[in-house]
Amino acid sequence: MIADNTGTIKLILWEHSIExxxxxKTFKFKGLKVRVFNDVKFLNTNQSTIIDTADEEIKDINLxxxxxxxxxxxxxxxxFKIKIDKSCxxxxxxxxxxxxxxxxxxxxxxxxxxxxSVCKTKYVCTLTMMLANGKLQSYSCFNSAIQSxxxxxxxxxxxxxxxxxxxxxLFLKCGTKQMxxxxxxxxxxxxxx
Numbered sequence: 001m002i003a004d005n006t007g008t009i010k011l012i013l014w015e016h017s018i019e020x021x022x023x024x025k026t027f028k029f030k031g032l033k034v035r036v037f038n039d040v041k042f043l044n045t046n047q048s049t050i051i052d053t054a055d056e057e058i059k060d061i062n063l064x065x066x067x068x069x070x071x072x073x074x075x076x077x078x079x080f081k082i083k084i085d086k087s088c089x090x091x092x093x094x095x096x097x098x099x100x101x102x103x104x105x106x107x108x109x110x111x112x113x114x115x116x117s118v119c120k121t122k123y124v125c126t127l128t129m130m131l132a133n134g135k136l137q138s139y140s141c142f143n144s145a146i147q148s149x150x151x152x153x154x155x156x157x158x159x160x161x162x163x164x165x166x167x168x169x170l171f172l173k174c175g176t177k178q179m180x181x182x183x184x185x186x187x188x189x190x191x192x193x
Contacts, residue, residue, distance in 0.1 A: 001180050010040075010189075011042065012043065013045050022147065023190055023193075026054040026058050028052045028054050029045075029049065029050070029051055030051075030052075031050055032044065032049055033046055070183070072178055073129070073181045075131040075137070076176045077127050078129070078136070078172070079128025080126075080168050081125070082125045083125075084123055084164070085121070086116070086121060087119060087120050088109065088112060089118060089120065090114075091110040093107050093110065122142070124142060125140065125141050137186070139181060139186050140185075140188070143159060148190045151191075177191055178191070179192065
C-alpha cells in the first residue's frame with residue numbers, strides 16, 4: 001500500500017522494482033499503470049517505471065478512507081512460526097536443498113534450472129494475533145511484510161541479516177501494532193509505522 005495526504009492505493013511491484021522500495025520511506029514514482037480488477041483500482045509497475053527516493057518525507061498520511069480502514073487490523077502477536085526456503089527466480093515457487101545437484105537446482109513448477117546461489121530466500125511467517133476485541137486470529141506474512149515490521153520498530157536490519165530467534169523475540173515482544181491485511185486470505189500486506 002502506498003499513501004499520501006489524499007488517500008491510499010495498492011501498488012503491485014514487479015521484478016526490478018521490488019528491491020527498490022522499502023516500507024516507511026518516501027519515494028517518487030514515474031510511469032506507473034492504473035489497473036482495475038473486480039472494480040478495484042490499483043497501481044502496477046512495469047519496465048518503464050522509474051522509482052527515486054524523495055527529498056522530503058510525507059508527514060500527513062491519510063489512512064482513513066473506507067478502502068483501507070476496513071483492512072487495518074490492530075493486535076498483539078502471541079504466536080510465531082516461520083518457514084525459510086529458497087525460491088525460484090522465475091515463478092517464486094519453493095525450492096528444496098535436497099534437489100540441489102552440482103550447485104544447480106530445477107524448479108518443479110516452471111522447470112527452470114538455475115544456480116542454487118542465485119535463488120532468493122523466501123520467508124513465510126505465520127502469526128497468531130490477539131486482536132483488540134480479544135479474538136485470536138492467524139495471519140501469514142512474507143518477505144516484504146516482515147521487512148515492513150522491522151521498519152515499523154525502527155530496526156534497520158535487512159531480513160537476510162537477522163537470526164530467526166531474534167526475529168521471533170522482536171515479533172512476540174514488541175507490543176500492539178497496526179497492520180494492513182487482506183481479510184479474505186488472512187495475509188498481512190504491511191505493518192504500519
